[in-house]
Amino acid sequence: MSDRTRSPLSIPLPRPRYGARPTMKDVAARAGVGLKTVSRVVNGEPGVTAETEHRVQEAITALGFRRNDSARVLRKGRTASIGLVLEDLADPFYAPLNRAVEEVARDHGALLINGSSAEDPARERELVLALCARRVDGLVVVPAGDDHRYLEPETAAGLATVFVDRPGGLTAADTVLSDNFGGAREGVAHLIAHGHRRIGFIGDQPRIHTATERLRGYRAAMAAAGLPVDESWVSLGPTSPDRVRAEAERMLTGRPSPVTALFTGNNRVTATAVRVLARFPRPVALVGFDDLELADLLTPAVTVIAQDAAQLGRTAADLLFRRLEGDDSAPQRVELPTRLIVRGSGELRPAPGTAL
Amino acid sequence: MSDRTRSPLSIPLPRPRYGARPTMKDVAARAGVGLKTVSRVVNGEPGVTAETEHRVQEAITALGFRRNDSARVLRKGRTASIGLVLEDLADPFYAPLNRAVEEVARDHGALLINGSSAEDPARERELVLALCARRVDGLVVVPAGDDHRYLEPETAAGLATVFVDRPGGLTAADTVLSDNFGGAREGVAHLIAHGHRRIGFIGDQPRIHTATERLRGYRAAMAAAGLPVDESWVSLGPTSPDRVRAEAERMLTGRPSPVTALFTGNNRVTATAVRVLARFPRPVALVGFDDLELADLLTPAVTVIAQDAAQLGRTAADLLFRRLEGDDSAPQRVELPTRLIVRGSGELRPAPGTAL
DNA sequence: CCCACTGTTGACAACGTTGTCCAGGTTCTA
DNA sequence: TAGAACCTGGACAACGTTGTCAACAGTGGG
Numbered sequence: 001m002s003d004r005t006r007s008p009l010s011i012p013l014p015r016p017r018y019g020a021r022p023t024m025k026d027v028a029a030r031a032g033v034g035l036k037t038v039s040r041v042v043n044g045e046p047g048v049t050a051e052t053e054h055r056v057q058e059a060i061t062a063l064g065f066r067r068n069d070s071a072r073v074l075r076k077g078r079t080a081s082i083g084l085v086l087e088d089l090a091d092p093f094y095a096p097l098n099r100a101v102e103e104v105a106r107d108h109g110a111l112l113i114n115g116s117s118a119e120d121p122a123r124e125r126e127l128v129l130a131l132c133a134r135r136v137d138g139l140v141v142v143p144a145g146d147d148h149r150y151l152e153p154e155t156a157a158g159l160a161t162v163f164v165d166r167p168g169g170l171t172a173a174d175t176v177l178s179d180n181f182g183g184a185r186e187g188v189a190h191l192i193a194h195g196h197r198r199i200g201f202i203g204d205q206p207r208i209h210t211a212t213e214r215l216r217g218y219r220a221a222m223a224a225a226g227l228p229v230d231e232s233w234v235s236l237g238p239t240s241p242d243r244v245r246a247e248a249e250r251m252l253t254g255r256p257s258p259v260t261a262l263f264t265g266n267n268r269v270t271a272t273a274v275r276v277l278a279r280f281p282r283p284v285a286l287v288g289f290d291d292l293e294l295a296d297l298l299t300p301a302v303t304v305i306a307q308d309a310a311q312l313g314r315t316a317a318d319l320l321f322r323r324l325e326g327d328d329s330a331p332q333r334v335e336l337p338t339r340l341i342v343r344g345s346g347e348l349r350p351a352p353g354t355a356l
Numbered sequence: 357m358s359d360r361t362r363s364p365l366s367i368p369l370p371r372p373r374y375g376a377r378p379t380m381k382d383v384a385a386r387a388g389v390g391l392k393t394v395s396r397v398v399n400g401e402p403g404v405t406a407e408t409e410h411r412v413q414e415a416i417t418a419l420g421f422r423r424n425d426s427a428r429v430l431r432k433g434r435t436a437s438i439g440l441v442l443e444d445l446a447d448p449f450y451a452p453l454n455r456a457v458e459e460v461a462r463d464h465g466a467l468l469i470n471g472s473s474a475e476d477p478a479r480e481r482e483l484v485l486a487l488c489a490r491r492v493d494g495l496v497v498v499p500a501g502d503d504h505r506y507l508e509p510e511t512a513a514g515l516a517t518v519f520v521d522r523p524g525g526l527t528a529a530d531t532v533l534s535d536n537f538g539g540a541r542e543g544v545a546h547l548i549a550h551g552h553r554r555i556g557f558i559g560d561q562p563r564i565h566t567a568t569e570r571l572r573g574y575r576a577a578m579a580a581a582g583l584p585v586d587e588s589w590v591s592l593g594p595t596s597p598d599r600v601r602a603e604a605e606r607m608l609t610g611r612p613s614p615v616t617a618l619f620t621g622n623n624r625v626t627a628t629a630v631r632v633l634a635r636f637p638r639p640v641a642l643v644g645f646d647d648l649e650l651a652d653l654l655t656p657a658v659t660v661i662a663q664d665a666a667q668l669g670r671t672a673a674d675l676l677f678r679r680l681e682g683d684d685s686a687p688q689r690v691e692l693p694t695r696l697i698v699r700g701s702g703e704l705r706p707a708p709g710t711a712l
Numbered sequence: 713c714c715c716a717c718t719g720t721t722g723a724c725a726a727c728g729t730t731g732t733c734c735a736g737g738t739t740c741t742a
Numbered sequence: 743t744a745g746a747a748c749c750t751g752g753a754c755a756a757c758g759t760t761g762t763c764a765a766c767a768g769t770g771g772g
Contacts, residue, residue, distance in 0.1 A: 023727090023728055023729085024728070024729070025728080035728095035729090035730095036730080036731090039729070039730060039731095042729095043730085067728090067729080068727090068728055068729070069729095070727090070728080070729090071727070071728035071729040071730090072728080072729055072730075073729090074727090074728080074729075074730095075728080075729045075730045075731085076729085076730070
């Protein structure tokens with residue numbers, strides 16, 4: 001039939017109504033006032049005498065009434081909730097981003113609905129559309145795909161969208177990125193400055209914008225130093241430990257020109273590379289994109305290009321709420337700087353023979 | 357022009373209605389059919405001819421219609437969303453739990469709304485009640501406080517609640533815990549088996565259930581070995597690096613009986629302790645509760661009592677959905693086993709003088 | 713030809729809330 | 743004392759969807 005996305009509510013569930021919830025009508029009846037008066041009390045609107053308010057409050061607590069925000073949302077048109085779609089909630093890089101967005105949402109009295117796309121564009125789409133159906137006021141998205149035309153009806157209807165970490169496929173949306181190109185270039189330049197000439201690059205899949213940007217930074221740094229790049233030193237692909245391990249070992253043992261240093265394209269790759277290097281007979285310098293917890297305590301300590309994931313999230317969410325508050329200036333593209341954190345790897349244990 | 361702005365939900369926000377969203381009514385008008393027919397098509401209900409369905413589908417895509425789930429929720433009484441409240445979304449221990457709950461929710465066609473309580477009972481309550489107002493179908497809570505009577509009206513109305521990681525203050529709710537007592541006892545026993553007699557315990561604040569359970573495990577292991585516990589070896593309190601550092605240093609240098617080993621009560625404490633020990637002149641054994649990423653690569657590698665955070669989340673969410681599907685058996689209390697992961701610390705570098 | 717039946721379709725009420733508007737009553741002003 | 747201005751409170755109609763039920767056309771049997 002059609003490619004109708006699976007609708008959450010279409011899952012058949014029994015509806016055990018232990019007891020119907022009290023509504024404003026019930027409260028009104030018990031307090032002996034009109035419906036609207038209850039509404040006024042609940043919302044702290046003026047125009048209710050202290051005595052009436054007291055009666056209503058009493059009825060509310062007696063009945064255990066709690067306003068039904070679904071009805072409220074329907075009536076008001078705003079949900080006071082925003083959506084966040086990212087790759088993996090559990091990834092140490094995205095978790096702080098998630099938290100930062102939540103914090104900003106909280107400051108604005110909004111709730112956060114979120115989900116993981118698992119780097120699958122179809123799943124991203126499904127999630128985003130589910131959020132749209134819930135009529136979230138705004139959306140922060142770490143895009144998995146690059147075609148977001150399906151969002152156009154939504155944005156036309158007033159949905160605010162901010163892409164973060166990677167650009168999305170909607171020119172009309174704000175975007176918050178790290179300086180992936182510059183960061184990678186700086187990291188590779190750091191290795192070059194310490195005498196390395198043959199440097200391997202292991203990154204994420206080429207369809208991911210950050211992966212290609214970082215690779216671009218790697219090439220720029222090499223070119224700036226006048227160093228040739230053997231294509232066997234470059235590998236983009238899935239970040240599964242198996243692949244990364246294989247690629248790292250291949251580059252480290254490659255004939256005729258094994259690399260003396262590695263630049264790793266994100267936190268997962270770096271973690272695997274550290275494991276490989278820990279058992280490797282020859283010292284190899286390593287600089288990684290993304291900081292790791294306890295990276296300072298590893299042997300050797302890992303030099304990294306750190307992104308501020310929380311700041312990415314905060315900036316994106318701030319931007320989103322500014323839009324929700326009415327800012328309709330041209331879409332922005334914010335680029336946050338990265339920071340080189342030198343921790344010894346690269347200079348404490350540089351490859352002994354710096355030649356070639 | 358007059359209806360350009362509308363009032364907000366909780367905070368005053370202008371409401372720029374770029375264009376009103378099309379509703380089923382609009383779709384029906386365009387397709388030249390009745391409202392209910394559109395509803396049928398949208399929900400895949402039977403009883404619509406292929407020809408009519410086609411006309412409706414066409415109108416839907418032409419108008420960019422998307423069903424408003426708020427209205428649907430109001431009508432149906434179920435939101436197909438669940439809430440998750442935990443301490444900190446960004447904590448490496450809770451992030452996988454979050455992800456696991458999301459995954460289960462997704463399998464059940466539900467969305468996940470979540471928030472961090474920041475270990476503040478008032479904030480937890482605020483969050484939980486906001487979720488109740490949204491009429492989430494169920495709630496997974498890592499309790500910050502121990503009084504959850506405020507939830508009683510909700511559970512009476514059919515809200516399913518599962519506490520995870522720590523027991524909550526509602527006897528009627530399911531609870532999923534790790535074997536904190538047994539895990540800590542095993543970890544401390546491991547240290548004792550390697551000759552340690554003076555072992556320090558640094559844990560989280562005493563009002564947190566897991567902290568006291570783990571301390572109980574520590575005492576049990578010491579008692580089982582017939583070892584006395586000097587109260588200067590025990591410290592419960594905030595897990596801020598400053599405090600942990602100070603306590604660790606105090607125990608390590610204490611007169612007349614410095615500890616030769618430390619048992620740390622959770623991942624944050626362990627991380628700080630590792631930093632302290634890395635600079636400490638004397639080798640000190642360390643076993644920590646909770647695994648750390650890259651813990652195997654630290655020097656010395658850290659032996660841990662690992663909890664499966666994802667499994668905690670999965671179990672809790674499974675339990676929740678079983679309740680939502682009608683299971684009304686007696687509340688369960690599930691206790692998941694922990695796993696001792698021996699990584700060298702404790703035996704590779706035992707305190708040299710094992711005496712006293 | 714009528715009747716019962718099936719299959720398709722739409723009119724209408726409800727879900728629980730808030731915005732609009734108007735009815736009373738009270739107090740202040742002229 | 744009339745009139746205006748204000749305060750309090752309630753009736754009612756939306757918001758967009760789905761459940762109920764009835765209308766209607768077409769079909770086959772008697």
